[in-house]
Amino acid sequence: MTTVLRFILVLALGALTTCCLTTSPEQQAKRNEERCVNRGYKPGTPDFADCVVRVESESTQRRETNRRYELEKPMNPTAGTRGY
Numbered sequence: 001m002t003t004v005l006r007f008i009l010v011l012a013l014g015a016l017t018t019c020c021l022t023t024s025p026e027q028q029a030k031r032n033e034e035r036c037v038n039r040g041y042k043p044g045t046p047d048f049a050d051c052v053v054r055v056e057s058e059s060t061q062r063r064e065t066n067r068r069y070e071l072e073k074p075m076n077p078t079a080g081t082r083g084y
Contacts, residue, residue: 028073 023031029052036051037043 032059
C-alpha cells in the first residue's frame with residue numbers, strides 16, 4: 001500500500017472513531033438524569049432538577065479542566081531531561 005493510501009485510510013478511520021465517540025446532547029442529558037436516579041432522586045421533583053444541574057455543571061467543569069490541562073502541558077514531555 002502506498003503512503004498516500006495509508007494516510008487516507010488513517011484519516012478515514014480517525015474520523016469514524018471520532019463520530020462514534022461523540023455524545024449527543026440528548027444522550028448526555030439522559031446520562032445525567034440516570035446519574036441522579038442512581039443517587040436516589042425522583043424524576044420530576046425540584047431536588048431531581050437541582051441534581052441534573054449539578055451533574056451538568058460538574059461535567060462542564062471537568063471538561064474545562066481537561067481542556068486547560070491539554071493546552072498547558074508541554075509539547076515534548078522529555079524536554080529538559082538529558083536522557084541519563
